[in-house]
Amino acid sequence: xxxxxxxxxxxxxxxxxxxxxxxxxxxxxxxxxxxxxxxxxxxxxxxxxxxxxxxxxxxxxxxxxxxxxxxxxxxxxxxxxxxxxxxxxxxxxxxxxxxxxxxxxxxxxxxxxxxxxxxxxxxxxxxxxxxxxxxxxxxxxxxxxxxxxxxxxxxxxxxxxxxxxxxxxxxxxxxxxxxxxxxxxxxxxxxxxxxxxxxxxxxxxxxxxxxxxxxxxxxxxxxxxxxxxxxxxxxxxxxxxxxxxxxxxxxxxxxxxxxxxxxxxxxxxxxxxxxxxxxxxxxxxxxxxxxxxxxxxxxxxxxxxxxxxxxxxxxxxxxxxxxxxxxxxxxxxxxxxxxxxxxxxxxxxxxxxxxxxxxxxxxxxxxxxxxxxxxxxxxxxxxxxxxxxxxxxxxxxxxxxxxxxxxxxxxxxxxxxxxxxxxxxxxxxxxxxxxxxxxxxxxxxxxx
Numbered sequence: 053x054x055x056x057x058x059x060x061x062x063x064x065x066x067x068x069x070x071x072x073x074x075x076x077x078x079x080x081x082x083x084x085x086x087x088x089x090x091x092x093x094x095x096x097x098x099x100x101x102x103x104x105x106x107x108x109x110x111x112x113x114x115x116x117x118x119x120x121x122x123x124x125x126x127x128x129x130x131x132x133x134x135x136x137x138x139x140x141x142x143x144x145x146x147x148x149x150x151x152x153x154x155x156x157x158x159x160x161x162x163x164x165x166x167x168x169x170x171x172x173x174x175x176x177x178x179x180x181x182x183x184x185x186x187x188x189x190x191x192x193x194x195x196x197x198x199x200x201x202x203x204x205x206x207x208x209x210x211x212x213x214x215x216x217x218x219x220x221x222x223x224x225x226x227x228x229x230x231x232x233x234x235x236x237x238x239x240x241x242x243x244x245x246x247x248x249x250x251x252x253x254x255x256x257x258x259x260x261x262x263x264x265x266x267x268x269x270x271x272x273x274x275x276x277x278x279x280x281x282x283x284x285x286x287x288x289x290x291x292x293x294x295x296x297x298x299x300x301x302x303x304x305x306x307x308x309x310x311x312x313x314x315x316x317x318x319x320x321x322x323x324x325x326x327x328x329x330x331x332x333x334x335x336x337x338x339x340x341x342x343x344x345x346x347x348x349x350x351x352x353x354x355x356x357x358x359x360x361x362x363x364x365x366x367x368x369x370x371x372x373x374x375x376x377x378x379x380x381x382x383x384x385x386x387x388x389x390x391x392x393x394x395x396x397x398x399x400x401x402x403x404x405x406x407x408x409x410x411x412x413x414x415x416x417x418x419x420x421x422x423x424x425x426x427x428x429x430x431x432x433x434x435x436x437x438x439x440x441x442x443x444x445x446x447x448x449x450x451x452x453x454x455x456x457x458x459x460x461x462x463x464x465x466x467x468x469x470x471x472x473x474x475x476x477x478x479x480x481x482x483x484x485x486x487x488x489x490x491x492x493x494x495x496x497x498x499x500x
Contacts, residue, residue, distance in 0.1 A: 312326075
């Protein structure tokens with residue numbers, strides 16, 4: 053039994069993200085469970101969840117409710133209550149609940165729990181959750197070969213970020229690194245939650261640890277060189293130390309990466325490029341090298357090369373917010389708005405709370421002609437800050453364009469409203485004046 057199994061089983065019975073849909077009532081119950089005082093709040097949450105489980109409803113919702121409820125019972129030490137409540141449920145739901153209770157009581161009973169989940173999957177063959185949950189258990193017990201077919205079945209039923217990231221981990225466990233990277237690249241485009249993003253980043257870190265291995269006889273010297281750069285800012289001494297290491301280990305990619313960063317710290321861009329390219333050649337799976345090559349070429353104004361390396365960095369680490377944002381901005385500068393919009397759609401899922409990212413996404417979609425998508429971003433931001441100049445200007449512009457395409461008077465009225473707000477903020481702005489002129493012409497045309 054894996055030493056990480058117990059922790060994974062806690063995640064299993066908790067309301068961790070799976071291929072199920074969200075539910076406001078369940079979210080309320082989760083929040084009550086997480087309150088610091090616990091006690092009565094926790095007991096009340098368990099009772100409410102039990103009632104929810106008994107009411108039934110849509111299958112995916114019922115399975116999610118069972119999962120949260122079993123977690124709640126485990127926290128209060130009342131797992132024995134589950135048997136009676138589960139008895140009246142449909143067979144698949146009952147088997148699913150019994151599996152969670154079984155493994156919650158005794159992690160060593162994992163084979164029985166997996167068997168119950170497989171029976172639940174057979175009883176409800178259209179539901180992705182039972183095979184996904186069985187796979188999570190098997191992954192926690194270091195059985196990726198058995199987990200993978202269950203994850204593939206879950207993905208066929210409902211493709212989700214949770215299934216994709218679990219499948220990526222299974223593939224990596226089986227030594228199929230390139231396939232794991234291909235799978236994890238899909239995660240940002242599958243509306244991931246924080247749990248999926250965390251697990252996706254963990255997979256990239258696992259790959260990094262495997263590929264940045266330093267030979268035992270060079271580890272002490274390498275750590276000292278790293279300290280010289282990171283902690284004492286002595287890049288020159290770091291370079292000399294690394295040159296010594298590379299005499300004995302001329303193919304050590306990690307040393308070339310650090311050498312490139314040290315040269316970059318000193319402003320030696322040409323030497324940094326040589327070192328980072330060599331590191332990328334020796335370790336093509338480390339995103340650090342293409343990321344910093346992209347930064348160097350960006351500073352040099354060599355935008356096509358910078359775009360190429362930012363793309364490569366994102367292929368190796370699809371969770372690099374900095375690379376995605378810089379790439380999108382470069383694509384916009386190059387007039388490649390559709391490509392920029394595609395990058396930004398993925399970036400929004402990684403950086404949901406960033407107003408900067410949402411503004412960029414709105415601009416990119418607007419430049420690409422996807423006016424409704426652009427409006428979604430700008431309107432969402434304007435709801436929080438209704439007097440923002442840029443938001444009102446862009447909404448006025450795109451709503452006017454939509455009116456010109458669709459001819460609906462309501463669009464013209466809304467465009468005028470946002471234009472007035474923009475004009476109040478900056479009455480002499482050239483774009484505002486141009487927009488006001490276009491609006492007057494459109495209004496005159498509509499009144500004829």
